Amino acid sequence: MLTAEHLEVRRLALDLARGEVRPHVEEWDRERRIPQGVFDAMAELGFLGMRVPEAHGGLGFDLPTYLMALEALAWGDASLGLGLAVHNGPVTRALDAYGSDAQKEAWLPRLASGDLLGAFAVAEGAAGGDLDSLAVRAVPAGDGAGWVLSGEKAWVTNGDRCGLLLVLARTGDEGDGLSAFLVPRDAPGVQVMGRERTMGFSAAEIVTIRFDQVALSPEALLGEEGDGHNVAADAASVGRLGVAAVALGIAQAAYEHALRYAGEREQFGRPLHDFGAIQEKLAGMAIRIAQARSLILHVAAAAEAEAPAEGIHPAGLRAQVAMAKVTASEAASWVADEAVQIYGGYGYMRDYPVERLMRDAKGTEIHEGSSELLRMWIALDAVGDSGLS
Numbered sequence: 001m002l003t004a005e006h007l008e009v010r011r012l013a014l015d016l017a018r019g020e021v022r023p024h025v026e027e028w029d030r031e032r033r034i035p036q037g038v039f040d041a042m043a044e045l046g047f048l049g050m051r052v053p054e055a056h057g058g059l060g061f062d063l064p065t066y067l068m069a070l071e072a073l074a075w076g077d078a079s080l081g082l083g084l085a086v087h088n089g090p091v092t093r094a095l096d097a098y099g100s101d102a103q104k105e106a107w108l109p110r111l112a113s114g115d116l117l118g119a120f121a122v123a124e125g126a127a128g129g130d131l132d133s134l135a136v137r138a139v140p141a142g143d144g145a146g147w148v149l150s151g152e153k154a155w156v157t158n159g160d161r162c163g164l165l166l167v168l169a170r171t172g173d174e175g176d177g178l179s180a181f182l183v184p185r186d187a188p189g190v191q192v193m194g195r196e197r198t199m200g201f202s203a204a205e206i207v208t209i210r211f212d213q214v215a216l217s218p219e220a221l222l223g224e225e226g227d228g229h230n231v232a233a234d235a236a237s238v239g240r241l242g243v244a245a246v247a248l249g250i251a252q253a254a255y256e257h258a259l260r261y262a263g264e265r266e267q268f269g270r271p272l273h274d275f276g277a278i279q280e281k282l283a284g285m286a287i288r289i290a291q292a293r294s295l296i297l298h299v300a301a302a303a304e305a306e307a308p309a310e311g312i313h314p315a316g317l318r319a320q321v322a323m324a325k326v327t328a329s330e331a332a333s334w335v336a337d338e339a340v341q342i343y344g345g346y347g348y349m350r351d352y353p354v355e356r357l358m359r360d361a362k363g364t365e366i367h368e369g370s371s372e373l374l375r376m377w378i379a380l381d382a383v384g385d386s387g388l389s
């Protein structure tokens with residue numbers, strides 16, 4: 001059930017997106033960067049502390065409020081939305097859920113104020129979703145002096161401008177041999193190797209990072225040694241809902257562009273929106289968006305209450321979050337594709353916004369759990385729930 005507060009936050013975020021973000025999107029996409037001032041402006045309004053508890057200087061939004069604000073900001077610009085989703089999602093969540101009091105005190109207020117941006121480094125060139133194959137390793141420095149981190153992480157969003165990296169690294173060779181570490185971006189030996197040339201999310205800073213014998217204090221370990229799988233799964237579930245909200249923002253933007261264009265463009269002496277084929281597309285787009293938004297908010301409310309939503313099978317939160325993410329990201333790709341089609345030849349041109357949205361949408365089907373892996377987990381949970389396993 002949406003409250004007046006939810007809607008007010010959404011309105012504020014939309015006003016900001018409309019005034020400060022939308023007018024610059026094409027320029028940011030072309031130049032492949034978002035000026036730091038934009039993140040500073042977001043920080044000023046509290047949007048970098050949306051999920052940081054008020055006790056640590058954040059706004060302490062519940063998940064539905066956060067996701068509505070994120071959708072609105074991603075409607076403004078998906079690359080900005082992605083950066084905010086990583087910062088406010090997995091990084092903040094992991095610290096809040098697994099951090100000691102000292103770790104929370106050290107990092108959360110700085111994340112909330114925008115003094116530091118967060119990044120989440122899991123994937124490597126040889127493995128993304130297959131966590132047991134990760135090779136970046138942290139070895140004890142000896143005498144309880146901390147850890148030494150080595151190896152390379154791929155596709156780290158916010159990876160260069162961030163101040164704090166949440167890194168998943170191998171500390172043992174068995175199944176539970178992964179641990180999570182809080183790594184300052186300016187620690188000696190942390191090197192950004194290069195910026196990826198991505199299909200979409202062009203303005204997002206997606207980079208490869210090498211850890212060259214990075215010395216970490218004992219306080220860098222988040223949770224217990226061997227907790228990495230749990231930290232990553234917990235963090236990724238908030239991250240996954242965040243990417244779903246970004247996808248929804250992309251879909252909503254593509255739909256609005258297409259709706260407007262279909263009213264302006266005339267063929268055969270009538271606006272496009274008079275033709276049945278175009279009406280069918282517009283209706284289909286509206287339906288997919290409404291389905292995705294409903295499911296995201298439903299699952300988000302359940303995740304906030306830490307109890308799976310009733311009446312959805314499979315009954316576990318992992319599967320329900322996965323369903324919301326698959327639904328939203330595939331809706332975004334489909335809606336953006338239809339928007340390009342409605343624009344016709346202009347839709348295929350870089351001068352119009354819908355081709356960018358189509359490129360951005362594709363990334364949401366891959367990042368934070370590819371659709372194939374998420375479907376696999378949904379099916380495994382369904383089989384388990386059915387008593388057939």
Ligand SMILES: Cc1cc2nc3c(=O)[nH]c(=O)nc-3n(C[C@H](O)[C@H](O)[C@H](O)COP(=O)(O)OP(=O)(O)OC[C@H]3O[C@@H](n4cnc5c(N)ncnc54)[C@H](O)[C@@H]3O)c2cc1C
Nearest residue numbers: 120121122123127128129155156157363366367368370372
């Ligand atoms: C825009 C964007 C931003 C990103 N940002 C980050 C970030 O900030 N931090 C980070 O750590 N990573 C990030 N990534 C990386 C992303 O998380 C990985 O690309 C993703 O986890 C998939 O891993 P992979 O690329 O190694 O694909 P692979 O695991 O090699 O998979 C390749 C294909 O095979 C499928 N597949 C794999 N295993 C199975 C299976 N068992 N059954 C069926 N199909 C399977 C996959 O779904 C995919 O279609 C980002 C990626 C993108 C596109």
